[in-house]
Amino acid sequence: MAGSTKGNVYALPPLTKGPHSRRLGIIAYVATFGGLLFGYDTGVINGALEPLRRELQINATTEGFVVSILILGAAVGALLGGRLADAIGRRKTILYLAIIFIVGTVLCSLAPNWEALAVGRFILGLAVGGASAIVPVYLAEISPQETRGSLVTRNEVMIVSGQFAAFVINAILYQIWGHHDFIWRYMLIVAVLPAIALLVGMIFLPESPRWLISQGQHKNALVVLEQVRDKERAAAEMAEVEHLAEEENKTQTAGWADLAVPWVRKLVIIGALVGVFSQFSGINAVMYYGSQLLENAGFSADAAIVFNTLNGLFSVSGVLICIYLINKISRRKMIITGFVLTTTFHLLIALTAQLLPEGDLKMWLILVFVLCFVISMQGAIGPLSWLILSELFPLKIRTFATGVAVTCLWLANALVAFVFPPLIAGLGIAGTFFIFFGIGVVAIIVLHRELPETGGKSLEQFEEEFQTGFIEKVKGSAQ
Amino acid sequence: MSIIAAVAESLEGTLALNAGIDEARSRDEDLVIFNLGLTPVDPSDVPAGIQWRVIEREGRGDRDPVDALLDEIADDPRISRVVIGLRRRSPMGKALLGSVSQRILLNSPVPVLSVRPDQPE
Known part of the structure; x- marks a missing residue:
C-alpha cells in the first residue's frame, strides 16, 4: 500500500457542459464568499482605525491588541475548524462559520468600548481562521481534478479582493461621513452583507462527496457527484474519491x-x-x-x-x-x-x-x-x-x-x-x-x-x- | 509464533532489525518488522530462510508509534516477544519527548529484548 500518488490521474471520461457544470460554477462562487469575508474582515480595520481611535480612545498598544486578537482567533479557528469539518462535515461547518461571521460583525460594530471590540474581533477571528482552513478544502473536494488548482487559487484572489473592497468602501464612507466619529461602525457592519450571502448560499450547497465517503455514505456521495458531473463521469469518479479519502487518512499518520x-x-x-x-x-x-x-x-x-x-x-x-x-x-x-x-x-x-x-x-x-x-x-x-x-x-x-x-x-x-x-x-x-x-x-x-x-x-x-x-x-x- | 522487531529510522533501528533476525533464527520463528518511523523500511537484510512481513504505520490511529506497536501486539496472539534498540538521548531530547523504549518496556504484554549500540570510549 506504499504506492501513493496525489497527482494520480485516473482514467476518467472528459468533463462535459450542462446543468451540472453550471451548478459547480455556482458552488465555487458561493463558497469563495468565505475567502471574500476573510479578506474583508481583516482589511476593514485599515481605515476604520483612525475614527475608531477617536471614539474609543485607544493608544498604540491597545490598538495593536484589538487588531491582532482577530489573528489569534484565526489561529484557533483554523485548528478547530479543521477538526469540526472532519467531524460534522464541510457544509455544516461553513454554515456555522457564516453565522459566527454575522454575530462577530454585529458585536464589533456595536462595541461600546475597546474591550468589547476585542471580544467581537476574537469571535470574528474564529470564523476568519475557520474559513481559511475549510473553504479551500471544500472547493478542492468538490471540483474535478482538471480544474482543482484554478478553483483553489480563485479563493486566494477573493481574499485580496475582499481586502481591496474593504479599502474602497472605507474610503467612500470616509469621504461622505468622515466627520462622524462613529463612521467606523458603518465600515464594520458592511461585512454582514457577504456573510448573509454566504449563509443563504450555503444552505443550498451540497456536502463534499469526499467527506461523505469518509463517513461511509457512498450513496449520498454519488447523489452529490451526479449534481456536479454528468452521470457517466460521476460513476467513474466514485473510485477516485474513495482513493482520495484513503490518502487523506494516510496524511494524518505523523504526530509530535x-x-x-x-x-x-x-x-x-x-x-x-x-x-x-x-x-x-x-x-x-x-x-x-x-x-x-x-x-x-x-x-x-x-x-x-x-x-x-x-x-x-x-x-x-x-x-x-x-x-x-x-x-x-x-x-x-x-x-x-x-x-x-x-x-x-x-x-x-x-x-x-x-x-x-x-x-x-x-x-x-x-x-x-x-x-x-x-x-x-x-x-x-x-x-x-x-x-x-x-x-x-x-x-x-x-x-x-x-x-x-x-x-x-x-x-x-x-x-x-x-x-x-x-x-x-x-x-x-x-x-x-x-x-x-x-x-x-x-x-x-x-x-x-x-x-x-x-x-x-x-x-x-x-x-x-x-x-x-x-x-x-x-x-x-x-x- | 513470531518475533516483532520495532524498527526506528536511525542506527538503533538497524540494530533492532539485526537482533530481531538473530532472534527469529535461533528460536525458529517468523519475523514481523514493525516500522516505528515514516520512511519505508528496507527488509533486504533478512536472510532467505526466515518468513517475514513488514507493518507500516498508516492513518490517524497510528499517530503514536508506541500505541500503534502495542495495538499490533495486542491484536496478534502469535507474537512471542518484542525486540527494540536503545539509544543515548540528549538532555534536550529527554525534556521534549517521552522515551519510546521506556514506554514499550513498561507496557508490553510480551517479553522485551533490548539492544544498544556499542558505547564510544
Whole structure:
C-alpha cells in the first residue's frame, strides 16, 4: 500500500457542459464568499482605525491588541475548524462559520468600548481562521481534478479582493461621513452583507462527496457527484474519491513523536519558517495599518485613506501576477527573488524616512516604495508560500506538518499586527522598516541555504530524494 | 509464533532489525518488522530462510508509534516477544519527548529484548 500518488490521474471520461457544470460554477462562487469575508474582515480595520481611535480612545498598544486578537482567533479557528469539518462535515461547518461571521460583525460594530471590540474581533477571528482552513478544502473536494488548482487559487484572489473592497468602501464612507466619529461602525457592519450571502448560499450547497465517503455514505456521495458531473463521469469518479479519502487518512499518520526523526524535524522547521518569513515581510502591517502608515509618512487623513486603496489594488494585481508566473519559474528562484525585492524596498522605505526632510517628496516616495513592496510580496511570495507548504511535506506527515507551519504563520501574523503600532510610535517608519529589512536578510540567507526545490517534480519524487539524501547524511555522520 | 522487531529510522533501528533476525533464527520463528518511523523500511537484510512481513504505520490511529506497536501486539496472539534498540538521548531530547523504549518496556504484554549500540570510549 506504499504506492501513493496525489497527482494520480485516473482514467476518467472528459468533463462535459450542462446543468451540472453550471451548478459547480455556482458552488465555487458561493463558497469563495468565505475567502471574500476573510479578506474583508481583516482589511476593514485599515481605515476604520483612525475614527475608531477617536471614539474609543485607544493608544498604540491597545490598538495593536484589538487588531491582532482577530489573528489569534484565526489561529484557533483554523485548528478547530479543521477538526469540526472532519467531524460534522464541510457544509455544516461553513454554515456555522457564516453565522459566527454575522454575530462577530454585529458585536464589533456595536462595541461600546475597546474591550468589547476585542471580544467581537476574537469571535470574528474564529470564523476568519475557520474559513481559511475549510473553504479551500471544500472547493478542492468538490471540483474535478482538471480544474482543482484554478478553483483553489480563485479563493486566494477573493481574499485580496475582499481586502481591496474593504479599502474602497472605507474610503467612500470616509469621504461622505468622515466627520462622524462613529463612521467606523458603518465600515464594520458592511461585512454582514457577504456573510448573509454566504449563509443563504450555503444552505443550498451540497456536502463534499469526499467527506461523505469518509463517513461511509457512498450513496449520498454519488447523489452529490451526479449534481456536479454528468452521470457517466460521476460513476467513474466514485473510485477516485474513495482513493482520495484513503490518502487523506494516510496524511494524518505523523504526530509530535515523529519530530525525533531528523528529516521530519528539519522539514517541519523549514515549513514553519516559510510561513513565518512570509508574515515577517510585514505585508499585513500594510494591509491592516496602511492608512495610518501613509498618514505617518505625511499624507492628510483624508488623502491617506484614499491612497490606501492603491495598496489593495496592488495586492490584487500582485496575486494575479503570481498566479500567472507560478509554474513558469522554479519555486526556489521565485520565492528568493521575491524576498530580495521586498527586502530592497524595506531598505528604500527606511532610508527615505530616515534621510529625507518632511515634505511632499518624502511622502510620495514612501507611497511608491510601499506599493512596490506590496506588489513584489503578493507577486512572488504570497500565494507561492502556500503552494510551497502544500508541496513540501511527504504524505504521511502532511496534516501534522501543515498544521504546525500554518499555526506558526498565524502567530507570526498576530505578532506583526500587535507590535506594528507601538513600533511606529516608538521608532518611526525608519526604525520599523530597518527591522523588517534585517529580518528579510535573514530570510534570504536561510531560504537560500535550506529550502528544497519542490516544483517540477511529482510529490513522490521529491519525497524520495529528500529522505534518501537525509538518511545518507545521517548514516554518514553516525559512522 | 513470531518475533516483532520495532524498527526506528536511525542506527538503533538497524540494530533492532539485526537482533530481531538473530532472534527469529535461533528460536525458529517468523519475523514481523514493525516500522516505528515514516520512511519505508528496507527488509533486504533478512536472510532467505526466515518468513517475514513488514507493518507500516498508516492513518490517524497510528499517530503514536508506541500505541500503534502495542495495538499490533495486542491484536496478534502469535507474537512471542518484542525486540527494540536503545539509544543515548540528549538532555534536550529527554525534556521534549517521552522515551519510546521506556514506554514499550513498561507496557508490553510480551517479553522485551533490548539492544544498544556499542558505547564510544
